[in-house]
Amino acid sequence: MNRFYRFLLISTLLIGSAVFAAEAQKDEATENYTKWELPKAAKARFGKGGINALQFSPDGTQIAVGSSIGIWIYNLNTGKEIDLLPGRSQSIAFSPDGRFIASGGGKFSFRGGGLQLWETTTRQKVALTDGHRSASALHFSEDGKTLVTLEGWGDAIGKLDVETGEGDVKNIEDRSWKKITRRSSPEPYALAHNKFAIGVQVGKIELWDTTTGEKLSTLSGHGGPLPPIEDRLAIQEDNHDQPFFLPDEGVHVLILEFSPDGTKLASGSKDKTVRLWDTDTDEELAILQKHTGWINALAFSADGKRLASGSTDKTVNLWDTDTGELIATFTGHLNGIVALSFSPDGSTLASGSTDGTIKFWNTETGELLPISITEHTKWVKSVSFSEDNSALVSVAFNGILEFWDLNTWQKTGSQNAVHGDLLRGSTLSPDGKKLASVGAKATMFFEAGGSGATLSTQMTDRRVQLTEARTGRELATLDETDGIMDSGNSMAFSPDGKTVAFDSSGKICLWNTETENIINISLIDEENVPENPNNADGNGDFVFPPGMMPHHITPSISALVFSADGKKLISGNMGGKVQMWDTETGVALAPFLAGQDMEEAVKGGPGNFTVTYRDIISALAFSSNGTLLAVGGNQKIRLLGSSKQPRLKDGPRGATSLAFSPDDTVLLAGLRNGGIELFDLTTGEKIKTLKGHTATVETLVFSHDGKTLISTGQDGIILLWDWDEAVKN
Template sequence: MYIRQNCIVVISLIVIVLTPIQAISEQSTQWRLPEGAKARLGKGLINDISYSPDGKTLAVASSIGVWIYDAQTGEELDLLTGQKAWVLGVVFSPDGKQLASHGQGYHNSFYVYDTQTWMIQHTLTHDEDRYFISSVVFSPDGLVLASCGSLDNTINLWDSKTGRRIGTLKHNPKGSPSARDLTFSPDGETLISQSTDKIIFWDIKTLTSLQTLSVPTNRSLYSMALSPNGKLLAGYSSNKRESFIYFWDVNTGRLQRTIEAPESWGLRFSSDGENLLSASYNDPVHVWDVKTGRLVDTFYAGESRGVAQGIRGWAFTPDGETLALASYAGYVELWDAKTFRLLHATNITRHADTCNSVAFSSDGKMIASGHGDARVRLWDADTGDFKRELIGHRSNVVSVAFSPTENRLASGSYDRTIRLWEYNKTTISFGGFGGGAVINTGHKGVINAIAFSPNGKMLASGSSDGTTRLWDVNTGAHLRTFPPMDSVIVESVAFSPDGEKLASGGLFDIHLWDVNTGRLIHNLNREYYSLGGQSIAFSPNGKMIAGIFEADLSEWDRGDRPPPGDGIGLWDVDTGKLLRRIRTGRTWSIAIHPNGKTIVSSGGFYDMETGGHLHTYKGGSRSLAFTPDGETLASGGYDGTVLLWDITPTGAPVSPARDASGNTLSVDVNGDGDVNVLDMVLVANAFGKSDPDVNSDGDVNVLDMVLVANAMKDRESNVAAREIFFKNHIQPILAERCAISGCHAAPGVAGLDLSKYDTFKKGGANGPAFVAGNGKGSLIVKRIDGGGMPPGGPPLTTDQILFFIYWIDQGAANN
């Protein structure tokens, strides 16, 4: 429930919270951002592309949603984020009025959008599958949608106009391979489903199987394609040693031809049916003559950039004259579909693979991000503009670091090299030392991390071979090798602020070394917890070092529940003593604010002195970095993007504590990332006990209750002080919790359609959903404040409820 207590306790602790600002102008970098983020750099990894039937629009399925582009200009038109997971596929209806998307996520649903409004029209859900929908196709007349799930052995047929299920097909018995791809025959009378062990032809009218095609034993079928005239079916099959493409006669089911082929993720016939194309993430596109089975051409994406690349998506224009290729590096090129020669690159760019590392330049004006597509990307930290792409590595770029003293950037890669790049304010120029730009490190394993020394003269590298090495930045000379760690793999490295110590983090331990002598100073305490060295950081004063830990399940000998989840460990650098453990939940990265008082993990901010939870942000990340002034946080994610968060100090009341075992507590008593009435109930039910003792006075009493209530009130004040926007704050909640669930998408239960602003404003059978200027008195607030809505799921968080209240109080504009 929303805050009803009036008790306020004045507490002077200054904490860090996230608030949106207007420093970056409204553009696609700000579309559909997580709450609190001010910009998104990059557009997410491409998984599929599809042209509208008129060829005017291109839909791009990405790791952050569906991007809608003007196919002629490459201009971004919209970003659809109804699906709260990676989107793996998109397809337009034959009349272009609908767009279906499907992808990952444990909600076994896919979505149909109205292409006039780009609002969700239908949310269609499988009954059994609890993973993701693997294929969705329209029938040629557009009246039927067919879908199959990755763990579901059924195929569902839907009325595309009403969203009603009209049939179900069983591709395989439970426990056998499920259907992973679907296609309709050109006349729409037959549906073809493909799993790894077979292909089945179905009569759509009778819902019965017509014929089954099998693949040889010990081979798995991964993709298929039907020729434009519907007479020939191709399938790609592979085992660990070899791979083949099969051609079947659709009418007879007879295998016509088998050709040996390279690894492929997809097949597609040319519009005239004379060629079959096979695609790969790493290898070139192969073109096969359908009549002879002969390889007639190969070509890579990336020719417009001078770098050969595999592809992640492809689509023919409706007229069949042009082939669009989405390269692994995240841009779209257009090729002649007859000659398979490059026509030109498009303006559709900045779709990148996983962001493994992010760093700010010493002046805070530039951001570097290292990606899984072997690229380093440079961004303007103030505007969010993409500046440049650095190409040179042959594999995953896992670590980037700016020199603290020179205009120099270093990048480390799985190709076992370190590259140095020199730059100035207006241009990035490839430079280096001793006439070369590459340090061939000699590591026997991949490089996982690099770091500059504070004076910029040395560079450290950590590798999966277990060693940490030091390099002279100016000459490239090898200075020292620190011996292998107990955990075998070095995942992170960091210099102390004075440059005298070097920390190397592994899977199970963190070693602290003397830089000058190579002596091991400490093997940090792991008596109670096995460490995870994916990320380590020194405090600005050099007195503490932080690292990620995981709960040691060997200690779990009780019959109730295992130990709490992962978190952060803080150690005294001089003594090596473990100072405290902070429960954060699963995290991959940490960063310490320049003020030395706050540490951030993949999901929240914590007070380093007390371990108390200060603030939650929804930007789960693989890499974190603060600007030197501490005013901006950058988080790089698995989705390939970098999110920028504005950091503003406020006087939020927080009084965390630790329990008898040394584990930290805070006003967020139940650890759900929200301070609300549930935390107060837990405290109230524990009166007279010793846990949860919020203020550490040895007793749970009304004082603990006051601290929680005060934090709730302060959160309300923080929200009230902000301008709430419908598109950024309200609409995403409605889409995720109300409209997508099916209850209040058109036409909506009780006539209440929450899928768009106009129908939300109109209300339903029970009257207007809100009255501008009267947040607490509006019907929508009364329903969500009591916890009864939305049904079938967790209630909205306190912040989310407050968003509705103050958006309505501020006039409920369609902003």
């Protein structure tokens, strides 16, 4: 029997009756976790939020998953959900005796995170005194009586008495925004009993004293020259015997982790290396180099003898910290690794990925264990109802389609429709039966607690694929022979599900998927190409070669929407232009917004010029009766189509999604902070804000009967709202 499972069995038998009582309360509702901790007016939640952190309980019987919506607790015997402790969680720490679990919401506290402390047996939240902000790193004292927190942007240290909930916060003046006006992004943190570490600019790491708040030292290595091969404990195989240099600029440290005793620090970076440091002498102990992607997850075993590293290359490496030797490599995830955790006895390693799964590995044999946790998708792009409103289909950023039964609130299946690592663009047909998409191969980094992804490399698949959602079968494809080049930033299905609109290298394509007819709408207006884009050196005029300048100054399409009857298409671009098109002929109809003057937007000269966009169009929506068009941009939301329509009062900037209510009396705006604002169109007044997402709202869709609102977000969840309840004052 695996040591982990033996340990698990013994620990389970020894658990106190209070734990069993707490779990018993959830037994009956376990299958209905879709209804746990719902926001007001929501009927259900599909998906559990993207993974930010993993931590085994001290007795090894449970695992805590810090997600974008809270901490999920799982029973490791069954793999079932036990509880959800609400509130965005970026970091997790169990007290040594297992009595408490702490959650830190990270630096982005405005997105619903905060410092929280829970009793593990009763699942009751401990009341905390005022003064503690959202924590970016957590550490319990050895006796479990004190919780030490690194707060905000690493600019304060908090100490909390877990029994009383009282504590104090010491601000670190040299880490304040007054002293540091510009910070690296991302800026990772790690916390030990006497030190904390911060990844700063150009691959450097700072060590600070938790008691005095003074900086102790700066570690340098990431982004610099590698030492001679004989001095390396591990090297990348294709480096042969030649040392090489890594660029200083942009080689950020992405992850930091202290060993359990605090004597070692591990760091992972964009330079694809893991480095081990002695925290007493600041000596670089080893460079561990086998990954082919960025390293953004690290975990030490309890005895500190092994280190696990996870990468955007989708693999997990297991290292010996004394020798620097690679022990094993674990593969099987579809996307990059974001979190790692060892079981208390070190026999099992848990790996969490942006593909939404948590896998468990036997660290002795390297085999994948049968237990698995799912539905932690990082980013849900879009959804669509079935024609009878009984089912829902959703598509994630990585092309994973999931199917949900709205009568049982259960997932009924999934399908992988990806052709690459992510979907650069995608749209579901109104009946949810077809997916149109453009894929890309990319290295993606998701910062814990952040929103969206950072791409280091991206190679777009030069084809548009039409897929049968339920089976994943490819129905049709457009490729380079059809004139498809760089496509897919914006895509939309016509209301009848027959035509797909998408942008492609200076044009909009209207693809009738039944007749295979394609209408190409050129977006390049040769008369408006500036011949003198403010030459940087001021010596003469510069005329861009034919075919070059339009690709640089023709703003990309950023939003598309069909009218309810499908006869018109509205496009919005990065330059703020909004244009209507006839979908049968491709002829331009009346322009709604002219956008900015592109000659003024282009600054600089040949080989060194920039384009600055002031009001990118981020969302479009037509009213069902076709009389109003809502336009969301960086500056504001505009309502076009009627001079009598009142303007929105206190309308938000940067709406990421828009929708009209079924009766066209309310406008909904999804925001980057996760809120959904509702506006009364008869008065322009804001009715309320629906709060449930903790990251950018991607999609707002109503069921065909108008009774249910669906919202999806970059927090990885789908919320189903009772519209009658949601719209009540």
